[in-house]
Amino acid sequence: MDLQQTSNSKWLWGISGFLMLTLSGCSMYPRKPGEWPSGAWGDALQFVSRTIDFFANHLWGNYGLALLVVTVIVRILVLPFMVKQIRLSKMMQQMQPELQKIRSKYKGDNRKIQEEIMKLYQETGVNPMAGCFPMLIQLPILYALFGAIEGNVGLFHSTFLGIFKLGQPDHYYILPLLAAITTYLSSRVTMASTDPQQKMMLFIMPVFIFLIGSRFPAGLALYWVYTNIFTAVQTYFIRVRPMQRERAEGS
Numbered sequence: 703m704d705l706q707q708t709s710n711s712k713w714l715w716g717i718s719g720f721l722m723l724t725l726s727g728c729s730m731y732p733r734k735p736g737e738w739p740s741g742a743w744g745d746a747l748q749f750v751s752r753t754i755d756f757f758a759n760h761l762w763g764n765y766g767l768a769l770l771v772v773t774v775i776v777r778i779l780v781l782p783f784m785v786k787q788i789r790l791s792k793m794m795q796q797m798q799p800e801l802q803k804i805r806s807k808y809k810g811d812n813r814k815i816q817e818e819i820m821k822l823y824q825e826t827g828v829n830p831m832a833g834c835f836p837m838l839i840q841l842p843i844l845y846a847l848f849g850a851i852e853g854n855v856g857l858f859h860s861t862f863l864g865i866f867k868l869g870q871p872d873h874y875y876i877l878p879l880l881a882a883i884t885t886y887l888s889s890r891v892t893m894a895s896t897d898p899q900q901k902m903m904l905f906i907m908p909v910f911i912f913l914i915g916s917r918f919p920a921g922l923a924l925y926w927v928y929t930n931i932f933t934a935v936q937t938y939f940i941r942v943r944p945m946q947r948e949r950a951e952g953s
Contacts, residue, residue, distance in 0.1 A: 732853030735869065739849075750850035751857075758856060765854075766862030769921060772847070773928035777936065780839055784933075788941045793828055851921040858919075868921035877923035878915030882908035884930035891934045891942065 730739060731747075738744040750772075757768035777784075800822060808814040823829065851857060851869065858869030866872055886908040915923035 731849045735853055735855045735858040738853055743849075746846055747849040747853055750846045751854045754850060754854055755856055758860075763856075763860070764862075765857045765860040765868055765921070766866075766924060769868075769925050770928050773925055773932060776840075776843055777929065777932045780843075781936070783839055784936060785940060788937065790828065792941065792945075793826070797822070797826065797828065847925060848918065848922055851919050851925075857921055862920075862924065866920045866924070868924065869919050871916060871918065872920040872923060875912075875916060877920050877927065878912045881915045881923045881926040881930070882912035884927050884934070885911045888930040888934040888937075891937050 730743065732738055738748055754765065754768050754772060757771045758765045761767040761771070801819060804818045804822065805815055808818060854869070860868050862868055865874075866877055872878055886904065889904050889907060911926060915926060
């Protein structure tokens, strides 16, 4: 994946976390369980909340399992976009030799480098910014889940595995830590480059997720754990395994 694309994606996650922290103190989100904001956004939060309730009612009142089902549904909905992102990542990786040639040929002339890179993108039909689209799709879902988790009365009073109060921050920091660890593992699987700056983000993002997960209700941290595991499995079967098969056939 091109460095610019990866950087944009990481910035989107950072902005997302900042907005969630900011909006959590505004009327955009419930101030307490059952107290929903007015308007279309409040209706959307209640719809997500009722969806979580629906699955919980059919899973013996287990909101942790209900969040797992919701996670699977969300990942299936965004799967076409993820497949497109992974294919784009593979194309960008294949273009790295050409991109390196351009940077070497016009070293010191950043304007010319950008012009030649954009020309190469146009010739190959590649849009590096398209890789951020799946992230943009997920942001409204993430915001809605956060609001639904904060406002869901049943979830607020529920526990997962008899330990985690899903409607409150995990003061044992177990779920935030698991979210950070699975973020790292998921990033390792999805990383398509050995660029040093990408490797740096490999360690920065888990720390960021840990801090956010510690601040928000444990249910959201649990959702991140589910999402990271599901993303890693998706990526393995869609990109990693086919690449391993191609290498085996080529050897």
